[in-house]
Amino acid sequence: MKKYNVAVVGATGLVGSTFLKVLKEYDFPIKNLTLFASERSAGKAVEYDGKEYIVQKLEEGCFDGIEIALFSAGGSVSEKWAPEAEKSGAVVIDNSSAWRMVKECALIVPEINLDAFDNARKIVANPNCSTIQSVLPLKPLNDKFGLKRVVYSTYQAVSGSGQKGKNDLIRTLKGEEPEFYPYNISQTCIPHIDVFTDNGYTKEEIKMVNETRKILNMPDLKVSATCVRVPVLNAHAVSIMVELDKPFTLEEVREAFASQPGIIVVDDPANLKYPVSTIANGNDGVYVGRIRRDLSCDNGILFYAVSDNIRKGAAANAVQIAEALIKADKI
Ligand SMILES: NC(=O)c1ccc[n+]([C@@H]2O[C@H](COP(=O)([O-])OP(=O)(O)OC[C@H]3O[C@@H](n4cnc5c(N)ncnc54)[C@H](OP(=O)(O)O)[C@@H]3O)[C@@H](O)[C@H]2O)c1
Missing domain, CATH: 3.40.50.720 (NAD(P)-binding Rossmann-like Domain)
Structure with missing residues (x-):
């Protein structure tokens, strides 16, 4: 070779x-x-x-x-x-x-x-790390049912800010003052990643919108995002709401996710099995679970995706x- x-x-x-x-x-x-x-x-x-x-x-x-x-x-x-x-x-x-x-x-x-x-x-x-773990499950949904609209809400680990982010969580957990984030990350989630732009979105949120459209080659896809830093050392999570073009059954959606290389479905809430950050730490899977119908629109699906942002991200x-x-x- x-x-x-x-x-x-x-x-x-x-x-x-x-x-x-x-x-x-x-x-x-x-x-x-x-x-x-x-x-x-x-x-x-x-x-x-x-x-x-x-x-x-x-x-x-x-x-x-x-x-x-x-x-x-x-x-x-x-x-x-x-x-x-x-x-x-x-x-x-x-x-x-x-x-x-x-x-x-x-x-x-x-x-x-x-x-x-x-x-x-x-x-x-x-x-972008959050985009990678989000577009992977969108791909089989698009292939099978067509994407109409996507709404992301992220829960991003401090490792996404590099070593400085990790140090700030460790430091504030010991009761010391923050030196990197604008608030004490050990005590709060911070709905602010990268700088704010004129339309009220942060650059991180705009990256998720634009990159999703480019990777999926869907320049007109309706996408919106809210990106939040959370007091977790490693592995990002994203809650994703998707409005699909065609009707679906939950079984069909589960099958679509399971057949996508790179995705591991973990979705058995009755037995406390759903994707938590620690499941993704140190490996390259995108873990998808909490799969359910969105109650606010026709053909809407909600799910949660977790991945190691330094590895697959x-x-x-x-x-x-x-x-x-x-x-x-x-x-
Ligand atoms: N953390 C994440 O989740 C993540 C995810 C996706 C993409 N990224 C991107 O990956 C990049 C690095 O992120 P990181 O988290 O690894 O940051 P980091 O831990 O702060 O590491 C930065 C690296 O860049 C080097 N560097 C800095 N200035 C340089 C210069 N002028 N010339 C050559 N090397 C230089 C540093 O070298 P020294 O050690 O000598 O300073 C260090 O090796 C960023 O662009 C970030 O946006 C990060």
């Missing part, structure tokens, strides 16, 4: 270190591995598969010979350096929001739209994109 020269940009971060874990777990075909982070970490040793790698800083020519570059170092780093990696001939898979809505770049959840890569630039965008989805492109002979 062919092996590849792989770079991880942001290798010392929460997503970057999970990239390394997932690459190892997936036995990814690596020939040479190069790790990048900021100047602060340059020279630091990071372990991968029993060997030590020295973290480097980004500089001109640093992507020469790299074939696959996994980026998770924030939007401004991606804006500047992803085109450099692309110019050097690498396929870039970027975790920031910098390239997601660029028309020439594909925004991919591999179980849904890998073919979006075909006529796109070689910078592939990885969607970021690092694992990106590695799965790379794996799928290799398998399809596109890299």
Whole structure:
């Protein structure tokens, strides 16, 4: 099997270190591995598969010979350096929001739209974490019944803010003052993720709307979102209301979810079986449960989806994109 020269940009971060874990777990075909982070970490040793790698800083020519570059170092780093990696001939898979809505770049959840890569630039965008776990269950519903309207309400873990978010929860749980979130996250949910825009929505909410439309290739789909930070260390949850075009039975919906690769149905409330955050911690499933009819409209369905935002919501989805492109002979 062919092996590849792989770079991880942001290798010392929460997503970057999970990239390394997932690459190892997936036995990814690596020939040479190069790790990048900021100047602060340059020279630091990071372990991968029993060997030590020295973290480097980004500089001109640093992507020469790299074939696959996994980026998770924030939007401004991606804006500047992803085109450099692309110019050097690498396929870039970027975790920031910098390239997601660029028309020439594909925004991919591999179980849904890998073919979006075909006529796109070689910078592939990885969607927002909450979007990935939401569009996966929407796909089989759309295929079978047609989507008319979608309303998201999220319950997002502090790990979604990176190490600073986790530290703020741990610090405030010990009675110390918050340093990162505007309120004490150990004592409250905060209905505010990313900055507010002129229409009253936050950027995180607008990302969910726009990215859902792009991934499903449904530019006119009616979508709305409310995004909330909750005092949970890891794994996001999303409550999803969908108005469908066609009538359905709950059994048909359960079957549609169960037959979608990537989804695990956990829906037996009588025995206290439904998706809780801890079920998703450390693995790549999107867990779907609490499946029931919406009482407020015809053909409405409600359900709840939970996933590890650092894995399927970021690092694992990106590695799965790379794996799928290799398998399809596109890299
Ligand atoms: N956390 C999530 O759930 C999640 C989900 C999806 C996408 N993302 C995206 O992934 C990216 C990273 O998130 P994270 O949670 O891993 O953040 P993080 O823990 O704060 O890590 C940031 C990483 O970027 C590196 N970095 C910062 N400035 C840099 C620069 N100028 N040049 C090179 N490297 C630089 C840092 O290196 P140093 O250690 O040297 O500072 C570190 O390795 C963000 O774009 C975020 O939006 C995060």
